[in-house]
Amino acid sequence: MNGRASHRRRIALHRITLAVVLVAGAAAPAAAQVAVRAGTLHTVSGPPMEDAVVIAGADGRIEWVGPASEADIPAGVEVLEAVVVTPGLVDAHSVVGLSGALNSDAGQVRDQDQLDRTAPIQPELRAVDAYDATETLVEWVRSYGVTTLHTGHGPGALISGQTMIVKTRGRNVEEATVAPARMLAATLGRAVASNFESPGTSSKGVAMLRAALIDAQAYRDRAQRAAGGGADAPEPPARDLAQEALVRALERELSLLVTANTATEIAAALRLQREFGFDLVLDGAAEAYLLLDEIRAAGVPVVVxxxxxxxxxxxxxxxxRLDEAGxxxxxxxxxxxxxxxxxxxxxxxxxxxxxxxGRERALEAVTLGAARILGVDGRVGSVEVGKDADLVLFDGDPFEYTTHVCGVVIESEVLSRECR
Amino acid sequence: MQQRTIRLLSFLIVAALPGAAPAAAQDEAHVFRGATVIPIAGPPIESGVLVVQGGSITAVGGPEIVAPQGAVEHDLTGRVLLPGLVDSHSHVGSVSGGDRSSPLHPDVRGLDSIDIASDSFWRARAGGITTVNVMPGSGHLMSGQTVYLKLRDGGRTIEDWLFCGDPLTDVCGGMKMANGTNSLRDPPFPGTRARSAALVRGLYHEAQAYVERQAARADADPPAARDLRLEALAEVLAGERIVQHHTHRHNDIATVLRLQEEFGFRVVIQHGTESWKLADEIAAAGVPVSITFIDAPGGKEETLDWSLEIGAILERAGVDVAFNTDDFITDSRLLLRAAAISVRNGMSREAALEALTLAPARMLGLEHRVGSLEAGKDADFVVLSGDPFSVYTTVEQTWVEGRLIYDRSNPEHRRYAVGGHDVYRTTAEEEEALRRLLEGEGR
Known part of the structure; x- marks a missing residue:
């Protein structure tokens, strides 16, 4: 039984982990070579293959994929078997690791670090400074197939902070990290008003975001002019972490992940994107079905x-509906x-x-589709030679209620073997 | 518009009948053929036949069953037919209970607050639910009386949906109790678990004295003064009103068993997150467990030790197990799913199906009316497109007392199965409750 670890035990484990890290340093455990034989292999990048083998290399990458009849599995390499094998699942947005299972917002044990309420716009808050790799929920989501997690600051502020991409393993954030900063998490609509004195309305929230982005444009321009040198060059601006983060969004190094559920909020997000030209990813988007044409025309992906x-x-x-609309x-x-x-x-x-x-499209939405939106499709999301050897083993149709996850492999390391 | 006319007509029919049940009685017989019939009372029947008339089941069996002449024929080849699902713990209908004036409100009736027009009842119909125990929340030691409802066709006031005959004279539901952290608040609420138990014991002792006093003065003139709080608890002590007890942690569950032993009332453990740790003790006490099936641990300290194997562990120990929705903690449209995932985690298919039907009916004391397909029982059933435990299966039809109350092939009904814009409207109260819930304030 997993997930039963009491909180005290979790704390104790955390301390032990820390001690181990101090001795061993940050190196990830070395993966051994392993092979997986699948009744049906969903590579996702291509059509499903019957009776196929994936050879995961000692370097953590996929070494070979093909029919079992042609597989040349080196002697001594462990072979796992499963009815169905898919790529490791990619969760396109979560707060796991910042938000813990206890849901405690106060006191000695607080595990809600996904939202700071001191100010409505805090793009400088880094997910790496808060992610707890030993959180009970990390192991929980991994045991149901998630190997890559886009996590970080949550909804509820105009900009609550940064997000990051991790693998669901590792003893600390350094071992888990795939990308330390990937998006800025923003929220539109009335949901923000309940957390702050101001904004108190949806339109005030948009006005505050626009002002912040215009300030960031000015900060960027002044910094660029200062860097350009010459007689007219101004003094470089004093370093401002919030402005720096917003500039990274304006420069499209970080996407803006905008939680917008109603059609009004979605339209406001598209309007902001048109004004400032950042890379927009719509989040939540409950009423996306009312604005399919507008979303498609804007070329904006949706994390539903x-x-x-x-x-x-x-x-x-x-x-x-999103899939039908392309x-x-x-x-x-x-x-x-x-x-x-x-x-x-x-x-x-x-x-x-x-x-x-449908099965195939749903599987793509939680593997390669998610990896593309997160910009990590070169590394994860499909079973292809050279990609990370992240695999999930099932004893049937992955989506059936009665099917079990019987193994999870991350970068050639077998992290669970029991069916659950 | 047409919908409204139909509803109005059915109301007229209902209103013309004396008593509340079976409200939607009709004389025309219906025969359903070809489905795999899962009666719960016996093994599944391939190419089964179900005959209903006058709101009740008149026959269940194989192809040998002869239908009455002129019966309306329904071909359900390839489908699966189950008894209507019984949800033993739900908050549909914008129900409310006691207020902040006291931690104990045994006199407060949930039925006085329910909005019969709430769209949340459509969520239940779309999920195949035909009987539902609507409960006030868990923020009190006793938040009030629950009410057992039948989601009949039509209905203008809650009286049209009751199991009991008359709320002025009959017991129409259970008694919602809670322990653990939800009811720990500033005075007059308890501040500790032990104080919670002491407050409850004190009130039950008062109720015992009240029962004796009333009996002693049964023929007195003037009659003894009524106390609505103690009157409701007297029904609990008499075993007429079942305690539906919210409880999560092992020590809180043990407290429930201790109170049950002291006062001898009938009790159902609701949620019972850590009941798997006390499976043998619960089985020995003969107390059933109604599980709210959650996908992951946590949300509060009390629910950290959640186990997906809970159904299997309790089944092995011989505990009577049901699944509930606790709507909107989980969605009424997905009640079948709770049982399906429990099968994944080791529960038998038979026990999992019973946990959606006959077991919760027993927990509400309604097993003589609902929960299985047997002659003489209410004609409440669900037509499924396939295996009850497959994610790809849909609820095609829901019938209550011989009337079709939900039909997925009707677009007006189907939208409640999938949701979308303007489907589930919310009241300001529900919005506030949802906001509090999503922000982790719980209830």
Missing amino acids: HPPMSRVRTGSFETAA IPFAIQTGFEGYVPKTRVLLWEAAIAAANGL
Whole structure:
């Protein structure tokens, strides 16, 4: 049984982990070579293959993929077998690792680090400074197939902070990190008003975001002129971490992940994107089905809310509608304020699969589709030679309620073997 | 518009009938053929036949069953037919309970607050739910009386959906109790677990004295003064009103068993997150568990030790197990899913199906009316497109007392199965509750 670790035990483990790290340094455990034989292999980058083998190399990458009959598995290499094998799942948006299972916002044990309420715009907050690799929920989501996690600051502020990409392993954030900063997490609409004195309305929130981005443009311009030298060059501006982060968004080094659920909020996000030209990723987007043409025209991808989440205007069919409209999308587990403290990506995708999206498209939405939106498709999201050897082993259709996850492999390391 | 007319007509029919049940009685017989019939009371029947008339089931069996002449024929080849699902813990209908004036409100009736027009009832119909125990929340030691509802066709006031005959004279539901952290607040609420138990014991002792006093003065003139709080608890002590007890942690569950032993009431453990740790003790006490199936641990300290194997562990120990939605903690449309994932985690298919039907019916004391497909029982059933435990299966039809109350092939009904813009409207109260919930304030 996993997930039963009491909080005290978790704390104790954390201390032990720390001690080990101090002795061993930050090096990840060396992976051994392993081979996986699949009744059906979903590479996602190509059509499913029957009776196929994946050889995962000692360097953590996929060495060979092909029919079992042609596989040349080196002697002594462990061979795992499964009815169905998929790439490791990629959760396109979560707060796991910042938001913990205890849901404690105060006192000695607080594990809610996804939202700081001191100011509504804090782009300088880094996810790497908060991510807890030993959080119970990290192991939980991994045990249901998630190997890559886009996590960080949550919804609820105009800009709550940065997000990062991790693998669901490692004893600390350094071992887990794939990309230390990937997006800025922003939220539009009334949801912000309940957390701050101001903005108190949706339009005030947009006005504050515009002002912040215009300030950042001025900061960037002054810094550029200062760097240019010459007689007219101004003094370089004093270093401002918030402005620096916003400039990275304006320069499209960081995307703006904008949580916008109603059609009004989605339209406001598209309007901001048109004004400032940042890379927009729509998050939640419960009413995306009302603005399919506008979203497609803007070329904006959508990280749709978990189908089973308590978004009143949400639909089990939103993912299918986005897919029909040709809009790039992925499925997320998102943020939960209560129980369950995190959702299970596999089961959320299953609801989308059963509600018009279908198995293959749903699988792509939680693997390669998500990896593309996150910009890590060169490394994860499909079973191809040279990519990270991240695999999930199933004993049946991955989305069926009664199917088990029987193994999870991250970079050639077998992290679980029991069916659950 | 047409929908409204139909509803109005059905109301007229309902209103013309004396008593509340079975409200939607009709004389025309219906026969359903070809489905795999899962009666719960017996093994599944391939190419089964179900005959209903007058709101009740008149026959269940194989192809040998002869339908009455003139019965309306329904071909359900390839489908699966289950009894209507019984949700033993739900908050649909914008129900409310006691206020902040006291931690104990045994006199407060949930039925006085329910909005019968709430769209949340459509969520239940779309999930195949036909009987539902609507409960006030868990922020009190006793938040009020729960109400057992049948989601009949039509209905203008809550009276049209009751199981009981008359709320002025009958017991129409259970008693919601809670322990653990939800009801720990500033005075007059308890500040500790032990204080919680002491407050509850004190009130039950008062109720015992009240019962004796009333009996002693049964023929007195003037009659003894009524106390609505103690009157409701007297029904609990008499075993007429079942305690539906919110409880998560092992020590809180043990407290529930201790109170049950002291006062002898009928109790159902609701949620029972850590009940797998006390499976043998719960089985020995003969107390059933109604599980709210959550996908991951946490959300609060009490729910950290959640196990997906809970259903299997309790089944092995011989505990009567049900699954509930606790809507909107989980979604009424997905009640089947709780049982399906429990099968994944070791529960038998038989026990998992019973946990959606006959077991929760027992927990509400309604097993003589609902929960299985047997002659004489209410004609409440669900038509599924396939295996009850497959994610790809949909609820095609929901029938209550011989009437079709949900039909996925009707676009007006189907939208409640998938959701979307303007499907689930919310009241300001619900919005506030949802906001608090999503921000982790719990309830």
